Amino acid sequence: MHELSLAIRLVSLVEEEASRAACTKVSTVTVRLGALSCVEPSSLQLAFLAARRDTIAASAQLIIESVPAHAVCLSCEASMEVTQRASPCPICGAFALVVSGGDELRLSRLEVV
Numbered sequence: 001m002h003e004l005s006l007a008i009r010l011v012s013l014v015e016e017e018a019s020r021a022a023c024t025k026v027s028t029v030t031v032r033l034g035a036l037s038c039v040e041p042s043s044l045q046l047a048f049l050a051a052r053r054d055t056i057a058a059s060a061q062l063i064i065e066s067v068p069a070h071a072v073c074l075s076c077e078a079s080m081e082v083t084q085r086a087s088p089c090p091i092c093g094a095f096a097l098v099v100s101g102g103d104e105l106r107l108s109r110l111e112v113v
Contacts, residue, residue: 007047023112030109034102069102
């Protein structure tokens with residue numbers, strides 16, 4: 001479960017940012033999670049619960065914002081959302097999709113006290 005190592009690193013980043021801002025408690029951690037990130041949101045939630053123990057984020061809530069992946073077909077120039085990298089264009093059937101975005105896991109916001 002690689003989500004645990006991701007959650008541990010996420011909590012580390014949260015602690016660094018909270019320390020810079022001289023905060024004593026983090027109440028909410030918001031991350032942007034791409035559709036192609038290969039991270040299971042429910043597993044990340046569970047891992048975050050374990051990783052946050054005995055930290056400044058011990059009672060923090062994790063909010064996950066889903067980020068879709070987009071693709072453009074080089075053959076027919078159609079633009080679409082995709083859920084996997086290697087798939088045919090749903091319009092023309094060509095395997096000529098150029099995917100952009102959707103693979104991120106980014107700390108986007110902290111609510112602190």
